[in-house]
Amino acid sequence: MASGKLSARQKMINLMYLIFIAMLAMNMSKEVLSAFGFMNEKLTVNNATAVVKNDQILANLSTKAQEQPEKYESLYELAKKVDVLSKEFSDYLETKKTYFLSEHENKKDYEAMDNSGIVDEHFFKGDKYTKDGQKFLDMINGYRNSLKELLGEKSPLTNSIVARFDTSDQKTEDGTQPWLKNRYEGFPLISTITNLTSMQMDIETTQSEIFGTLLGGQLESDVSMSNYRTILIPEKSAFFQGENFKGKIVLGRYDASLKPEQVVVNGSEIKTIQDGGAILNFPAGAVGEREIKGKFVFIENGKPVEIPIASSYAVIPKPNSAVISADKMNVVYRGVPNPMTISIPGVPDNLVTANGTGLSKGSGTGKYIMTPSTGNEVKISVSGKLPDGTSVSSSQTFRIKDIPSPxxxxxxxxxxxxxxxxxxxxxxxxxxxxxxxxxxxxxxxxxxxxxxxxxxxxxxxxxxxxxxxxxxxxxxxxxxxxxxxxxxxxxxxxxxxxxxxxxxxxxxx
Missing domain, CATH: 2.60.40 (Immunoglobulin-like)
Incomplete structure (x- = not known):
């Protein structure tokens, strides 16, 4: 453009044109530097908000772990490990930003942050990395790999975390280039600062996603249909023969890990909690309708929450027939002792008499042993005396089978x-x-x-x-x-x- 074949006037015009283009380029560069700075400010504010949110979620998990350790303690322990890893990595990145900006008194003079020298000297030594450059890479890789190990390969977050903190070689027009050189060598200082702040944002985003998955997974488990059981609620607790049964069937959630702070039934505190339910054991009382009243007490967000208990049951009058059942199917086998339970509801065991070929009294209330010999059937007769002195009797025939071929x-x-x-x-x-x-x-x-x-x-x-x-x-x-x-x-x-x-x-x- 300024060769010797041109006139002096043309050479001057061309030179001024070059200077003008250079000035435009310089102005564009200053605008870009400022844009990076403003982006860094916005990311910094968002990071602060994310840190507060993640700390609140962790505190909520801590509270739930204290209130319901069976459900949330393991989740809280995992969340704490993620929090420690994230804070250590974010704090390390903050020290890098502080070091790179140490020579700039005005931290918002972004147009003056166009030099790459301090970053290049800190991370690179010729074609290799300095100790600080290698440590920077190790910190990124270590954070990524630690989270991958904590979450496991099957976690839906693992692939996105690996991609988010990927430091593999980058493709260029000339082939490939190491990630650190591709992202940080020769770049203006403000772009490096913004990159580090963006990485801090990635850390907070990752932490938030993990916390959300932990809580969401537990909540999903809580509301899963597999945790529900059908519950029959009759209109009343007992019906007479010939009446129509009236009631409804509802779904109730079964949660063995949910333990109440206190259970009170009919004025007495229940101490035995098993599979998420309070185990009741008290005298049935006289014949008729009996009430069960009380409350479940849970601790939620540090405050007691009461759930009332209001139900009833019926105590039925004395029966007039015997109940005979075989504990091992409706047949008895030859050659082995067959355990049986024989009783008459409402009649004490010592007032029940049972007879049958091969039948003998066993150990325990209503327990008998049947050892059949010949024949294909055996008849068991049962009689007993009711509290009013009247007698009841019943009988049942059982088939006798041989032990099958082994x-x-x-x-x-x-x-x-x-x-x-x-x-x-x-x-x-x-x-x-x-x-x-x-x-x-x-x-x-x-x-x-x-x-x-x-x-x-x-x-x-x-x-x-x-x-x-x-x-x-x-x-x-x-x-x-x-x-x-x-x-x-x-x-x-x-x-x-x-x-x-x-x-x-x-x-x-």
Missing amino acids: NGTIRKQFGYVKMPSSSLENSTVGAELPDFDFDLRLNTTGFTIKVPGQGAVVVRGDRMDSAAQKAIAKAKRGDVVIIFDIKSSLIGNSSYKIKDASAVSIEIQ
Whole structure:
């Protein structure tokens, strides 16, 4: 533009034009610097507001942790760790800002903050980083990784936190460039200050999101439909035969971790709280309608909150029939003692008489043991005397069943099993009764094993003898060895004959 081929006048015009462009550029630069400064001011104000809000949420969590530790104590402990990490990192960034601005008396003279020298000297040394530059990177990475570890990979916040504090290499037109150089080297001082303030805002935003997720997650759990149970509320507590039942069914929230400060029922304080409910245990009283009145007392935001209790129940008059039930289904099994409960409501146990073949009195009120022998049915007759001296009687017939055939097992496995021949040689053959209502133990007394290409070997006991081991040793990979005719006896009642157990197939590997 100012080459020697131009006239002196043209050269002067061109030079003035260059100076004018430079002045415009300088003015634009000053405006940009001021814009960064004003943005930094706004971010600083927003940060202060966010700090107050996060401190209030943490204080609220602390209060809830004291009032309901089962619900909120673990959340509060996690929130405290996040708060400590966030404050340490934010305070560190504040020290960097203070250091970078230490040479500027007027902290709002943004147009004078156009030099990058103090930041470049503090963070960079040639193509490498200074100790302070490396520490700056380590602080960012440490904060990000610590939160990631606290929240876990499955947290919905983890990915956004990782992205928010990402320090990986940045793409440029020439390839890639280290994050610290890309964001801080050669930039005006005020842009660096604004970047640091923006990072402080990211910290407060992250902390707020975590606190919100902790509280929101607990609130969501509290109102989850899985925490509700149906509650039947009858119009009255007892109905006569022939009446229509009237009432309603409502949903009530079940919360085992919610513990009241105090529960009072009918003037007495209830001390036993279990699964979120007060356990009541007092005399039913005379026949008729009986009231239950009292209150639940909870502490909320440091103040007691009372929830009244107002309900009733009915005490029914004496019955005129017996109640007989089998504790292990509506059948009894031969060969084992069947526990039963026999009673007549309103009649003391010592005035109840029960008779039946194989029936004997057990230990405890209304407890009996039925040990059936032959036949397919057994009849139990019950009689008793009511308080007015009249007698009531009833009877019920129960079916008698044999103990079902057990399953043969090898190493506690049944059906089709795979194992090496060396393992089979040292395995124990057993018999088990899966899904049977009684906990019975069986003792294997013998079995037969058949290896392909070998004769069947009859074994006594529950382990392979030398003949069986010799046959197994000749089995090839892929052969299916069958164990059958598995015989067993009932421990505690060896006279009862247990049916043969089902066969087990073992594929040699």
